[in-house]
Amino acid sequence: MGRHKQPEIRDRILDACVDHALAHGLPGRLEPFAAASGTSARMLIYHFGTRDALLRETLRRARRRQRDFFGELVAPRPDEPYPSTLRRAWRVMTGPAGRPYLTMFGRLREDAEQRLWPDFRRESTTDWLRPFEEGMRSIGRPELATLVLAVVRGLIMDIETTGDVARADRAFEDFLAALVLVTGTQARDAHGES
Structure with a gap:
């Protein structure tokens, strides 16, 4: 009789x-994942079926983490103008x-x-799109979420193509300044002042 798969072990391995x-x-091979998870390549196949299935699940779990993390960053806050929220989110996302x-x-x-x-x-x-719509709705302009x-x-x-973070940061600051003009909101500067 075969062993029963244990979802908590599979979940720990996936994390x-x-x-x-x-x-x-x-990785191109299973060995780096096996070493990172403290198991063997054989056990990875046991839990996930194939290398590609493990890679797919890894990507989907990472994307879920990213959506949760970035989603929290761009969520509107009652005590902060939304352009300031975007500035803070940008710094963390690109940091x-x-x-x-x-x-x-x-x-x-x-x-x-x-x-x-x-x-x-x-x-x-x-x-x-939806998280940005919610944020822009907080300043009365949900239609600007696509922009x-x-x-x-x-x-x-x-940034991914050129590595020029400073130039992208300046462009984002210019965009926030234009957004403040278009929406009539205020954004705190880099030191949190109006």
Whole structure:
């Protein structure tokens, strides 16, 4: 009689694989995931079926983490003008805590075959629209969410391509200044002042 799979072990292994992938990228072999999760390649296959199935689940779990993390960052706060929320979110998303997600999913978006996540380009284009709509609704302009999303995505792609964070940061500050003018809101400067 075969052993019964234990979901808590599988879940722990998957979290370790996500941590490894965010720090080092998706491996070409199972051994790095096995070492990171404290198990063997054979046990990875036992729990996930195939290498590609494990990679898919790793990507989906990492994306869920990113949506939760970034979603909290861009959520409107009652005590803060939304452009200030966007400024803070931008700094965290493009800083050390957010960059592993940007790198991982930037590579996935550029993958011509889209073998691991066939519909990723479309999903990743629209999955941030609702959080930005909620934020922009807080200042009475939910219809500007597409513009905010386009600017954020475009500047992130620019950073991933050129590595010029300072230029992208300046462009984002210019965008926030224009957003303040268009919406009639105020944004605190870098030191949190009006």
